[in-house]
Amino acid sequence: MTDATDSSSALMLTATGIARSFGRTRALVDADLELRRGEVHGLLGANGAGKSTLSRVICGLIKPDAGAITYLGQPLRLQSTREALRAGIALVSQETSLAPDMQVIENIFLPELGRPGRLSYARMRRKAGEILQRLGHEHALPLDEEVRRLSAAQRQLVEIAKALALDANLLIFDEPTASLSPTEVERLFDIMARLREDGRGLIFVSHRLEEVFAITDRVTIMREGRTVARSLPTAGLGQSDIIRHMVGQDIGMVYARRASVETGREEPVVLEIEKLAARPAVRDVSFSVRRGEIVGLGGLVGAGRSETAEAIFGLRPRTGGTIRVDGALIDPRKPADAVRAGIGMVAEDRRYQSIVPDLTVRENLLLAHIGADKGFGLRYGRRQRQLETLIAKLDLPADRLDASLLTFSGGMQQKVVIARWLLLEPKVLILDEPTKGVDIGTRTSIYAILREIAAGGVAVLVISSDFEELLGLCSRIVVISDGASIADLPAALLDEEKLTLLAAPRTSTARNTEFLRALTGEHGGTGFWALLEKNEIICLSSAASAGGVDIGVRPGEASRIDATQIPLALSRREPFFVPEADNRRSTILVPVRSRRGHDLGWVGLTLPGTSNLPPPAAIQAKVATLGASD
Structure with a gap:
């Protein structure tokens, strides 16, 4: 509800009673939205709730069948997106609408290129610089670079700059973080905060509730084309409140607790990857997945x-390494080879990699069956009983199997893609960003499906940029950095902060390794950078002088503190050298913190014996410089 203290002069946009149908499908029934100046307003709802349709009505892409929109105190009746841009309304979506073969500066001023008269590139360059400086990213975009060479985060920045070049006052961000890393999301939120401070109004559409709480001031929640909660202050809400409005019921924990069943034995390894290379992106990756493991x-x-994942599935040529399924060496040169070996894969990009838009739901479901079956004809009947069981299990509408898959929400499309592989009863199922762009209810459903698949004996490999998702769903996490596997740890030992430190590109941690080398070069012994828990140590990197000192831990591995060679020092964590019981080693531990106070772990130095040790203050001063330069 709107606060009683709000003044009508602060309102930028009001949409009431918006309705829109596509054939027999009623996308919007009675949708309302209210946006103030200088706020980020979250627009939330499950897949198919009408969020994107309402966003496209506001920015002129779709004309409403009924309802009224008031913008800056005047009735708004848009006939096109061009009219919306003239009015100062712009859409920034996850799938950018840029011209890939044109330069950044040309894309920023794309609407001006069609106007009569001569263009002044000097003026455009000067104005682009001012816009990027206002956003705090004046050095982030090479203006003369072709857009197709930019990263996803840079392309999104071009979209925002393009909107500001038109002096847009109202910006709609539709799932803008779907393809961004956590660091890139933080940068986007910095930009959004600056736009809010400038007095602009921002509508933020997202399925990630943690982002909603991080950036929005108020939220409006939709369900089945209707607004069910309007302009609720975010500060007064919890995750369960939003979920209840979105799905109409309490759905409990998004992540069920990891099952800890003690069987007394380890399940056999189903997928084994050793020193996999597919250069230049993959250099040296090794890991295994056991039966029933995620x-x-x-x-x-x-x-x-x-x-x-693409190299394992035969989508990318390998330049080295081995792949084994159930102990047998396989050499997938194409996806069909991987499928026949018992591997299924749900690719990251649903629209371009997983579905055929012109085919029906049934035909999309049975695509993998056609590829795996060598018999004459389609032979759909062989899968009919399995199909009926899966339809019921995944809550797919049995009466719409012959409709186009494009008439379904993104979450329902993802279920269809997963069901396609389950029909083949794979030994290994690889899922790349399985919940990208789906709502909280569908995410919960997909997690339940994956746990059930694993319980049935399938080896499941999940790739996700959402660290919370990995920690909540997986029993182990293999960390990949710069094309190499650098850690393989139980999820129970990790949290988001530790996973972020482990995942840091090796190029960015090279400075820390160099620091350890310099430290041991000056004082001898073994230096290490680690994360410490009560009873465990996770080593991030280490360096040793000639001869070194064995400390019993290796980079990328977790060890029990009492199983190392320096248990006393690791337990006490004193700011001076602590000798071990046998007096053969002495270790000093110094905590590392960034300039913003973030915990970056500990730096340790272990030296032989107990005499001729350097002053602790000298080691502490050196470590302080490491954190200050982060």
């Missing part, structure tokens, strides 16, 4: 996770 591939965008 393993995550974690890392930042561009680390080589998706490329690793």
